[in-house]
Amino acid sequence: MTIQWFPGHMAKARRQVTEKLKLVDIVIELVDARIPLSSRNPMIEEIIGEKPRLVLLNKADMADPAKTKQWIHYFEEQGIMALAVNAQAGKGLQAIVSGAKEILKAKFDRMKSRGMRPRAIRAMIVGIPNVGKSTLINRLVKKNIAKTGNTPGVTKAQQWIKVGKELELLDTPGILWPKFEDQEVGYKLALTGAIKDTILNLQDIAVYALRFLEATYPDRLESRYGIKEIPEDVVESFNHIGARRGCLMAGGEINYDKTAEVIVRDIRNVQLGPITFDRVEVKVED
Numbered sequence: 143m144t145i146q147w148f149p150g151h152m153a154k155a156r157r158q159v160t161e162k163l164k165l166v167d168i169v170i171e172l173v174d175a176r177i178p179l180s181s182r183n184p185m186i187e188e189i190i191g192e193k194p195r196l197v198l199l200n201k202a203d204m205a206d207p208a209k210t211k212q213w214i215h216y217f218e219e220q221g222i223m224a225l226a227v228n229a230q231a232g233k234g235l236q237a238i239v240s241g242a243k244e245i246l247k248a249k250f251d252r253m254k255s256r257g258m259r260p261r262a263i264r265a266m267i268v269g270i271p272n273v274g275k276s277t278l279i280n281r282l283v284k285k286n287i288a289k290t291g292n293t294p295g296v297t298k299a300q301q302w303i304k305v306g307k308e309l310e311l312l313d314t315p316g317i318l319w320p321k322f323e324d325q326e327v328g329y330k331l332a333l334t335g336a337i338k339d340t341i342l343n344l345q346d347i348a349v350y351a352l353r354f355l356e357a358t359y360p361d362r363l364e365s366r367y368g369i370k371e372i373p374e375d376v377v378e379s380f381n382h383i384g385a386r387r388g389c390l391m392a393g394g395e396i397n398y399d400k401t402a403e404v405i406v407r408d409i410r411n412v413q414l415g416p417i418t419f420d421r422v423e424v425k426v427e428d
């Protein structure tokens with residue numbers, strides 16, 4: 143489901159996350175491994191403040207593995223632990239608990255030294271729509287668990303999900319809005335299914351995709367569509383791909399909307415292989 147974000151929505155989402163933040167030790171921030179920056183909420187730091195955070199690069203199966211490694215490194219350089227996961231297949235989930243424990247070690251050691259009874263780590267999942275929050279929660283439930291119940295003394299209404307003995311999750315994730323601050327981010331969000339096609343022009347999304355592929359994965363462009371380059375006049379590429387894929391109108395001319403749809407669908411269905419759209423910002427040493 144795609145949410146149309148209005149200022150009122152954003153304020154409400156923010157309020158809800160801020161409220162729940164008080165109940166947890168750590169925030170598990172889900173981002174899309176294909177667009178680790180474009181799928182982040184622009185105000186995440188401001189919203190969660192000093193609360194410890196674990197970043198999960200989800201849908202790692204759809205992202206370029208070499209780029210995922212670089213992205214993990216990118217977060218690490220900022221002092222943020224990041225892990226690659228595939229919530230759908232249940233891959234990489236064990237590391238979530240051990241990662242959270244590592245991040246919170248000092249806090250829990252302190253609690254212990256003050257004689258407090260050991261307890262499970264309390265966490266909440268946040269992320270933009272469609273990033274895989276529900277899938278992850280369901281997976282964690284199936285994999286490890288136990289039961290859903292109230293944790294007394296925290297808040298009665300709040301449902302907690304136990305993940306083994308060491309982790310408890312709030313059952314409803316925090317939904318945050320994506321960045322969407324420029325057109326390129328919009329195209330990336332559309333190509334990864336985070337926003338509806340109808341928000342942007344489908345042909346524009348397809349043109350962006352073709353130019354991106356030409357610059358980044360030219361070999362895949364060739365093996366899927368039989369073209370190496372996207373000429374200045376992109377209509378030529380549409381004619382070629384449209385003809386090849388049978389996107390024709392009744393009169394036999396190329397149907398450009400259909401062609402655009404085929405390209406976008408191919409990318410979303412990983413027909414061109416795993417792709418990472420966000421470029422890792424490499425630090426330049428001076």
Ligand SMILES: Nc1nc2c(ncn2[C@@H]2O[C@H](COP(=O)(O)OP(=O)(O)OP(=O)(O)O)[C@@H](O)[C@H]2O)c(=O)[nH]1
Binds near residue numbers: 227
């Ligand atoms: N390939 C792949 N697909 C995934 C993965 N995780 C989730 N998905 C798919 O992504 C889509 C969205 O997942 P959800 O769990 O509904 O995402 P959400 O963040 O809860 O979405 P909202 O309810 O809109 O906020 C579903 O079709 C999932 O099957 C993953 O790791 N790999």
